[in-house]
Each structure stands twice: as structure tokens, then as C-alpha cells.
Amino acid sequence: MSDILQTVDWSRAQFALTAIYHWLFVPLTLGLGVLIALMETIYYRTGDAFWKRTTRFWMRLFGINFAIGVATGLILEFEFGTNWSNYSHFVGDIFGAPLAIEGIMAFFLESTFIAVMFFGWEKVSRGFHLTATWFTAIGANLSAWWILVANSWMQYPVGCTFNPESVRNEMTSFWEVAFSPVAVNKFSHTVTSSFTLAALFVVGVSAWYLLKRRERRLATRSIAIASLFGLAAALVTAFTGDRSGAIVARVQPMKLAAMEALYDGEQGAPLTAVGILRPTQGRTSADEAFYFRIDIPKLLSIMSFRDAEAYVAGINDLLDGNAEQGILPATEKIARGRVAIEELARYRAARESGDEAALAEVTRKFDPSTPEGKHFLGEYFAYFGYGYLDSPEQLVPNVPLLFYSFRVMVGAGCLFILILALVWWYNRRGTLESKRWLLWLAIAAIPLAYLASQAGWVVAEVGRQPWAIQDLLPVGVAVSKLPSSSVTTTFFLFLALFTALLIAEISIMLRQIRKGPGAE
Structure with a gap:
């Protein structure tokens, strides 16, 4: 039994490690691909060689990131079969479908046109090259769509029925799986937050050029596009984030309660804007949960159910039951x-x-x-x-991790809206280069964007624990029957490999940025 428990813990750790590293590369790919396509569109329309040079510079950074993202993503998909074989058997008929479509439709779309995008500048017409660039960007985002459909089904299993003969869940409605409200909102939120991260990356790198008084035209023109693109994406991210909270309140109430460290349900529940939690042990009520907190009255009820007086269930309600609210113990x-x-x-x-x-x-x-x-x-x-x-008690996820991760994500998102708005405004007025404090802030926003992106996935994935599939399959049952030593060994091998890849990418990226667009 001890070895089984260790296998579960190490399998979870290995999957989390792979997912975290993979997600370091994906958001930049999703957003930078679209920004590159926009820049090349300007080159196509104007014929100005400056825009070709600018597009090719950002394309080099995109290519470095894309290659490593693909490598980590392939390992992540194989782990479903190696480490989570019970899960794969239980839901393979459903989970495998969007992943197969992603491979056939989206991944091959990317791989077909990315070669033209990188090596076809002098070999194909400008129009065909622009088409290849757009198809690469579209392919990357289609890839994200199908992967997020699969992930959303784990959070909200719909469109299926259980077959006792095969002991498998089988799809009954592809439409329900592909276009469930959770899938649509998760895609919108994830992709627009990735667009925001990519915009902050372009703005931050361009800000560094302005601080060094290099490549001023490239920097200011890139900022003009990226800041407006990022600001629009950040505002949509805020909207979809609000919608996500309302969906979670209905389909994953324990996740919402843990995010807010809400132990006792309330009518007209406040949202905790800032708070410091007490240690986990012995914490059983709202009075014992915080050393310090600042609440916004009724906002949690409004965000969750669009009703200032709505009842929001707490952790204790979900564990002990609440007959008045129709909650089973x-x-x-x-x-x-x-x-x-x-x-x-x-x-x-x-x-x-x-x-x-x-x-x-x-x-x-x-x-x-x-x-x-x-x-x-x-x-x-x-x-x-x-x-x-x-x-x-196994139903309660890690409350402090969720509570603080959620606030990092939301707080950073609000800061990004402010930074992008200020950068766009001062750049439009031609005074951005003199605002050195803002340029440094734009550079600092790059690592903060990655932190906020990771925090969002922590909220999504840790929040549904202990479930591999919400309400249907806990992680302890989903795991493969492997000796814990095997999983431990591969965990450290992957840790070393991914760390080496990350160091390599950062080194190559920094080298290319220092060289600038003149180095082809």
C-alpha cells in the first residue's frame, strides 16, 4: 500500500513537472505567432522592407520557443499512457478523440506550413508566405483548442455514458464534449491570456532596446502593435476570467470555496481582495482562517451567481452537507x-x-x-x-496554494492592463523613451506574466483535486500500477532534461535579442 501511495504521489509530481515546463513555452507560441502574422500582413500591404526585417526578427524568437514547446508536449501526451493507464482505459474513447483531432488537423497544419514560414521567404510569393504564417498561427491555436477541450472534459464530464461491459466511458455527443461551456470559456481565457503574455514579451524586449538606445524604429513600431493587441487581449481575459468564476461556482463549488478560503457558506458572500491565511491545521471556520483580510462586500455572490444575495457554499457545507441549500453531505x-x-x-x-x-x-x-x-x-x-x-477530508484541495495563486493571477492581470495602457499611450505620443521607469516595468512584466500564467494553471488543476475526472475518477485510482522507483527515476531524468532545455532556450533567446534583427 505504501508503494502504491508513493507511485500516486510521484506520478502526480511528474505530470505536474512536465505540464509546468510545457506551459512555459506554449503561451508565447500562441500569441507571438499571431503578432508575427500581423507584422507580416503590414509588410505584404506596404512592401516596406523594414517590416520584413522586423517580422523575421520576432520569427526567430518564435522558432526557438516553438521547437522546445513541441518536445515537452509530446512527452506530456505519452505520460497519459505510461503513468495514468487506468485513466486512459476509463475515458480513452472520449479523451482520445480531441487529442487525435489535434494531431491530425492542428499539429499537421502547423508542421506543414512552418517550414514555408521559416525557409520560404525567397522561394514562394509574398502572398503564399503570408498565408503560411497565418496558417501556422491558426494551427497553434487550433491545437490549443482541442487540448483544452480534453482538459475541460476532465473538469466537467459531459456528452458520455458509461459502458459496464467495457468499464469505459463512451462518447454519446461529440458536440457536447467539444463545445461545453467549460471548454469554450477555458479556451477563450487561456488563449487571450497567452496573447497578453506574448504582447508583454514583445513590449519588454522592445523596451530593452529603447533603454539601450538601439533599434528605435523596430522597438516603437513593435510596441505600437503589441501593446494595443495585448491590451485588448488582457481586457478579454478579465471578462472570460469573470465568466470562469461563475462556471466554477456551478460545476466545481469546492474549487471556488478553496480559492476563497471560504469555510462557512454565506448569502451575500464577500470577495477577499487581500488576506493572510493561518496555518492549515485546526482551521475549520472563516474566523479561524485568516490573520488579516480585506473584503469587498457581496462581490463573491455577484461574481458567482450574478446575485448580490446568492448563497455561496463553503468547504464545511460541501463536506457536512446543507439540506436548506440542497447540498448532500x-x-x-x-x-x-x-x-x-x-x-x-x-x-x-x-x-x-x-x-x-x-x-x-x-x-x-x-x-x-x-x-x-x-x-x-x-x-x-x-x-x-x-x-x-x-x-x-480528501475532497479538500490545497487551500493556501489556491488562495494565493488566484490572487497572483488576478493581481498580475490588473497590473498588465495598466502597463499595456500606459505603454501604448506614451508610445503613441512619442514620449515612451523618456519614461525609463515604465520601460523597466515593462521588462519586469515578462517574468511576472509567466508567473501569472502558471498560477492560473495551478488554480485550474490543483483546484479539482482529488479528481482526475471530476466526481468520476480520483487520481489514486487513475494511476498505472508501476513501482514507485520507476516513476521517481523518470521524474529526476525529466527534471534534468527540462531544466537543460529551459536554460538552453533562455540562453539562445538572450543571445538573439542582444544580436538584434541585423543578425539573420
Whole structure:
């Protein structure tokens, strides 16, 4: 048992490590590809060689980042089969579909046109080259769409039914999976936040040139495009972030409660703008949760349910239940989940023994078209994953990590809107170069953008723990049956490899930035 638990912990750590490193490269790819396409569009329309030179400079940085992002992404996808084989079996019919489409449609679109984008400048017409650049940018974002569809299904499993014969969830509606409200909002939020990061990268690098009094025209023109692009993206990110909070309140209430360190549910719940949490042990109520906090009255209720007096469930409500609000106790969910597991065991036993009567009875319970199936699937199988939990306390994710990560993400996002607005305004007036404090702030915003981006994924992924699939499969059951030593070894191998790749990318990037656009 100890080795199994260690395998679960090391598998989680390895997947988190790979995802964190992969996400260091993806946002810049998504946003910088679009910015490059916009710059090349200007070159196509004007014929000005300056814009060709500018586009090729930013394209070199894009290429370095793109190559390493692909390498880490491939490893991440293989880990589903190596470290999470039970998960892959349980949902492969659903989860595999968007990943397959991503590989066939999006990844091949990128790989087909990226060669033309980099090596076709003097070999194809300007129009075809521009098309290749746009298709590369579109392909990267289509790739993100299908991957985020797969991730969103893990957060909000819809469009499927369970087949007791194969012990797999099978897709019943591709439309529901691909266009669920969680998937649409997650894509919008993730991509626009990536556009913001890429814009801050371009602005920050250009600010460095202005501080060094180099490449002034490239810097000011790049800032003109990137700051406006980034400001628009940051405002949309704020809108989709607000929408994300409302969706989470409905489909993942424990995540919302943990993000706010909300232990006791409230009507007209306030949003904690700033707070310092007490140590986790012994913390059971709102009074014990904080050393210090500044609240905005009723804002959490407004953001969650668009109603200033709406009830927002707290951690204690979700664990102990709240009959008045229609919230089942966690113990009841665990009991119902165990009933679902027992019915699945009955199905297997009936098949093995040839008991046709028992087999027909249980089959009806797993058939959504029958009255028995509607009742069983809605009242019992909906809590299938709870049956594998040992105690209600396992349902509570890491509250301090979520609480602080959420505030880093939101606080940084507000700062980015201010920085991009100021940079755009002063650059438009031609006085940006004299605002050295703002140029340094723009440079500092680059690492902060990466930190905010990672914090967003911490909120999304840590917030749904202990679930690999919300309510249906906890991570402890999803893991492969591997010796913990194997996972530990590969963890440190990946740590060394990814760190070397990251150091290599930063070194090459800095070298190219120092050389400037003149070095082809």
C-alpha cells in the first residue's frame, strides 16, 4: 500500500513537472505567432522592407520557443499512457478523440506550413508566405483548442455514458464534449491570456532596446502593435476570467470555496481582495482562517451567481452537507458511490456466472434510456468516484496554494492592463523613451506574466483535486500500477532534461535579442 501511495504521489509530481515546463513555452507560441502574422500582413500591404526585417526578427524568437514547446508536449501526451493507464482505459474513447483531432488537423497544419514560414521567404510569393504564417498561427491555436477541450472534459464530464461491459466511458455527443461551456470559456481565457503574455514579451524586449538606445524604429513600431493587441487581449481575459468564476461556482463549488478560503457558506458572500491565511491545521471556520483580510462586500455572490444575495457554499457545507441549500453531505456521496461500484461488481459477477436475470437487471441501471437507468445514473453513478475515497477530508484541495495563486493571477492581470495602457499611450505620443521607469516595468512584466500564467494553471488543476475526472475518477485510482522507483527515476531524468532545455532556450533567446534583427 505504501508503494502504491508513493507511485500516486510521484506520478502526480511528474505530470505536474512536465505540464509546468510545457506551459512555459506554449503561451508565447500562441500569441507571438499571431503578432508575427500581423507584422507580416503590414509588410505584404506596404512592401516596406523594414517590416520584413522586423517580422523575421520576432520569427526567430518564435522558432526557438516553438521547437522546445513541441518536445515537452509530446512527452506530456505519452505520460497519459505510461503513468495514468487506468485513466486512459476509463475515458480513452472520449479523451482520445480531441487529442487525435489535434494531431491530425492542428499539429499537421502547423508542421506543414512552418517550414514555408521559416525557409520560404525567397522561394514562394509574398502572398503564399503570408498565408503560411497565418496558417501556422491558426494551427497553434487550433491545437490549443482541442487540448483544452480534453482538459475541460476532465473538469466537467459531459456528452458520455458509461459502458459496464467495457468499464469505459463512451462518447454519446461529440458536440457536447467539444463545445461545453467549460471548454469554450477555458479556451477563450487561456488563449487571450497567452496573447497578453506574448504582447508583454514583445513590449519588454522592445523596451530593452529603447533603454539601450538601439533599434528605435523596430522597438516603437513593435510596441505600437503589441501593446494595443495585448491590451485588448488582457481586457478579454478579465471578462472570460469573470465568466470562469461563475462556471466554477456551478460545476466545481469546492474549487471556488478553496480559492476563497471560504469555510462557512454565506448569502451575500464577500470577495477577499487581500488576506493572510493561518496555518492549515485546526482551521475549520472563516474566523479561524485568516490573520488579516480585506473584503469587498457581496462581490463573491455577484461574481458567482450574478446575485448580490446568492448563497455561496463553503468547504464545511460541501463536506457536512446543507439540506436548506440542497447540498448532500460528502459521506452520503461516498455511500452512493460505493453502491455504484457494487452494482458494477454485480454486473461482472453476473456475466461470469451466466446469471441472465441479474445481468439484465444491472444493465438496465446503466442504460440512460430506461427509468431505472435515469434514476441510478443521476442519483448514484454521478458519485461513482466518491466510492473510492476513504474520508470526506480528501475532497479538500490545497487551500493556501489556491488562495494565493488566484490572487497572483488576478493581481498580475490588473497590473498588465495598466502597463499595456500606459505603454501604448506614451508610445503613441512619442514620449515612451523618456519614461525609463515604465520601460523597466515593462521588462519586469515578462517574468511576472509567466508567473501569472502558471498560477492560473495551478488554480485550474490543483483546484479539482482529488479528481482526475471530476466526481468520476480520483487520481489514486487513475494511476498505472508501476513501482514507485520507476516513476521517481523518470521524474529526476525529466527534471534534468527540462531544466537543460529551459536554460538552453533562455540562453539562445538572450543571445538573439542582444544580436538584434541585423543578425539573420
